[in-house]
Amino acid sequence: xxxxFIIIPGRTSRQGTTLNEGKYTSGYREETGTLQMNxxxxxxxxxxxxxxxxxxxxxxxxxxxCKAARGxxxxxxxxxxxxxxxxxxxxxxxxxxxxxxxxxxxxxFLEPVGQSTDAKDAVAGP
Amino acid sequence: xxxxxxxxxxxxxxxxxxTAERPDVKVVSNATCTFCGCVCDDMELTVEGNRIVKARxxxxxxxxxxxxxxxxxxxxxxxxxxxxSYEEAIERAAEILCNAVYPVTYGLSDTxxxxxxxxxxxxxxxxxxxxxxxxxxxxxxxxxxxxxGEVTCSLGEIKNRADFLVFWGGNPAESHPRHFTRYSLMPxxxxxxxxxxxxxxxxxxxxxxxxxxxxxxxxxxxxxSDFELAWAMxxxxxxxxxxxxxxxxxxxxxxxxxxxxxxxxQARFGVILFGMGLTMTRGKHLNSEAVLALARDxxxxxxxxxxxxxxxxxxxxxxxxxxxxxxxxxxxxxxxxYPRFNPGEFTTADLLARGEADAALIIASDPMSNFxxxxxxxxxxxxxxxxxxxxxxxxxxxxxxxTTATYGxxxxxxxxxxxxxxxxxxxxxxxxxxxxxxxxxxxxxxVREKQLAASxx
Numbered sequence: 188x189x190x191x192f193i194i195i196p197g198r199t200s201r202q203g204t205t206l207n208e209g210k211y212t213s214g215y216r217e218e219t220g221t222l223q224m225n226x227x228x229x230x231x232x233x234x235x236x237x238x239x240x241x242x243x244x245x246x247x248x249x250x251x252x253c254k255a256a257r258g259x260x261x262x263x264x265x266x267x268x269x270x271x272x273x274x275x276x277x278x279x280x281x282x283x284x285x286x287x288x289x290x291x292x293x294x295x296f297l298e299p300v301g302q303s304t305d306a307k308d309a310v311a312g313p
Numbered sequence: 314x315x316x317x318x319x320x321x322x323x324x325x326x327x328x329x330x331x332t333a334e335r336p337d338v339k340v341v342s343n344a345t346c347t348f349c350g351c352v353c354d355d356m357e358l359t360v361e362g363n364r365i366v367k368a369r370x371x372x373x374x375x376x377x378x379x380x381x382x383x384x385x386x387x388x389x390x391x392x393x394x395x396x397x398s399y400e401e402a403i404e405r406a407a408e409i410l411c412n413a414v415y416p417v418t419y420g421l422s423d424t425x426x427x428x429x430x431x432x433x434x435x436x437x438x439x440x441x442x443x444x445x446x447x448x449x450x451x452x453x454x455x456x457x458x459x460x461x462g463e464v465t466c467s468l469g470e471i472k473n474r475a476d477f478l479v480f481w482g483g484n485p486a487e488s489h490p491r492h493f494t495r496y497s498l499m500p501x502x503x504x505x506x507x508x509x510x511x512x513x514x515x516x517x518x519x520x521x522x523x524x525x526x527x528x529x530x531x532x533x534x535x536x537x538s539d540f541e542l543a544w545a546m547x548x549x550x551x552x553x554x555x556x557x558x559x560x561x562x563x564x565x566x567x568x569x570x571x572x573x574x575x576x577x578x579q580a581r582f583g584v585i586l587f588g589m590g591l592t593m594t595r596g597k598h599l600n601s602e603a604v605l606a607l608a609r610d611x612x613x614x615x616x617x618x619x620x621x622x623x624x625x626x627x628x629x630x631x632x633x634x635x636x637x638x639x640x641x642x643x644x645x646x647x648x649x650x651y652p653r654f655n656p657g658e659f660t661t662a663d664l665l666a667r668g669e670a671d672a673a674l675i676i677a678s679d680p681m682s683n684f685x686x687x688x689x690x691x692x693x694x695x696x697x698x699x700x701x702x703x704x705x706x707x708x709x710x711x712x713x714x715x716t717t718a719t720y721g722x723x724x725x726x727x728x729x730x731x732x733x734x735x736x737x738x739x740x741x742x743x744x745x746x747x748x749x750x751x752x753x754x755x756x757x758x759x760v761r762e763k764q765l766a767a768s769x770x
Contacts, residue, residue: 199487203488208381209704260520275683279685280688282656282660286449286452286657287593
């Protein structure tokens with residue numbers, strides 16, 4: 188059963204350091220391809236660190252591993268992912284006349300996926 | 314073909330010096346880090362051959378920047394993925410630009426002001442559109458400046474005067490690690506002699522990030538309600554009681570908000586430092602406008618300013634160069650022989666997503682990794698010229714790709730710090746690759762030769 192969340196792509200320290208090491212390094216791909224969730228949301232959905240989830244909206248769909256956010260960093264209902272290729276696949280092309288697409292705080296659906304999922308979606312993560 | 318000299322930075326204070334013990338090692342003092350908008354210019358770099366092995370004063374991001382920009386073994390240029398000579402690549406690039414009807418020049422935030430000027434000149438010669446990564450960064454704040462103005466200050470003023478700091482929609486602890494220690498939160502200044510003890514700091518954000526630990530007051534705002542929060546604060550500053558519904562909307566109690574606003578009114582010098590939590594979220598320029606207007610309103614009581622936290626090393630330079638050249642900061646079309654500014658029409662995210670641009674000149678940027686899917690699809694369909702020191706998704710799809718020297722590490726020039734202060738670069742070691750400036754100058758030269766030949770013929 189899919190649930191609606193609000194996703195916030197953003198910068199992290201590790202995203203910045205691994206970016207310099209190279210966009211094709213495993214570190215960068217792991218950092219920008221892992222979804223952070225509120226621990227209570229993960230528990231409710233029966234998810235553990237490393238489990239894969241499908242995240243999608245009208246613009247795109249990705250399958251990524253998830254992990255619990257540090258402490259109380261993320262409120263329930265909010266997702267975070269390091270800004271990069273994966274997060275941008277969920278971004279629409281319309282900028283509402285501003286030049287800036289909705290790049291933070293937009294709605295997505297999320298559902299857990301099994302290990303055997305044949306993901307036609309963009310698959311990210313390590 | 315012309316191969317103009319690269320402009321050198323002011324090297325008077327940063328002349329590399331060899332050490333007595335290790336004559337093969339040189340030290341570059343007062344070097345400048347160009348990774349983020351802080352543009353810290355107090356680096357001491359130890360260089361062995363073509364590697365930086367030590368970067369004193371650099372933060373974790375700066376160290377990653379300096380230690381990973383060594384010389385890579387890649388072709389100087391490629392055409393359609395195959396290695397090509399520099400001259401062939403310049404010729405093909407000029408041909409693409411001269412044949413295009415609606416070309417766009419994009420990127421520019423990770424190169425020098427000198428290179429930015431040449432990119433603008435090329436765009437002007439071919440009647441194209443010039444846009445920078447500002448449009449998907451603080452472009453909305455640029456729009457907001459035009460609407461409500463900007464009460465501004467330098468980072469030096471913040472360091473020496475600010476006794477109240479509001480960080481809004483950003484996480485400087487991770488995105489600008491030295492901002493706290495060098496410019497805003499921690500340093501001792503002329504009118505804040507005790508540094509951190511003399512300052513009150515507030516963080517307003519949806520996430521309780523690492524930055525929350527550094528501040529005195531954390532206001533956790535609900536997603537997509539920054540505008541409402543800023544508007545409620547404006548009301549309180551003016552002595553108007555906001556509608557109680559603002560508590561439900563923003564998740565911040567009016568009691569807490571009243572207390573924070575009262576403290577802000579009591580400050581001697583306050584500054585709001587706002588990030589892309591405002592500009593990238595629904596509302597965009599209206600969010601920035603609300604915060605800028607709040608800073609303006611606070612000046613009825615005391616001195617307040619507001620500054621955007623800029624990301625890339627010379628994105629502020631891009632704004633300055635495009636503004637002083639065309640009168641507008643980004644998203645400028647030169648197709649009619651005079652500048653026209655229209656975000657949404659002449660911004661790259663739109664030009665590509667709508668399938669309008671028929672060629673692209675991309676300098677030091679990777680839109681194939683961070684633009685929307687329709688924009689990426691279109692970029693794959695049109696001829697693209699890319700200048701980048703690293704291999705990227707965009708250089709991989711480029712018709713013509715140049716490997717470039719890294720600005721600040723291999724080349725001199727000028728960049729602007731996030732507070733619009735120009736800073737000279739002091740390069741650490743030479744690169745076998747040419748600078749953006751040199752390549753763009755050669756493209757410009759060849760474009761003009763072709764245009765003049767066509768008009769004469």
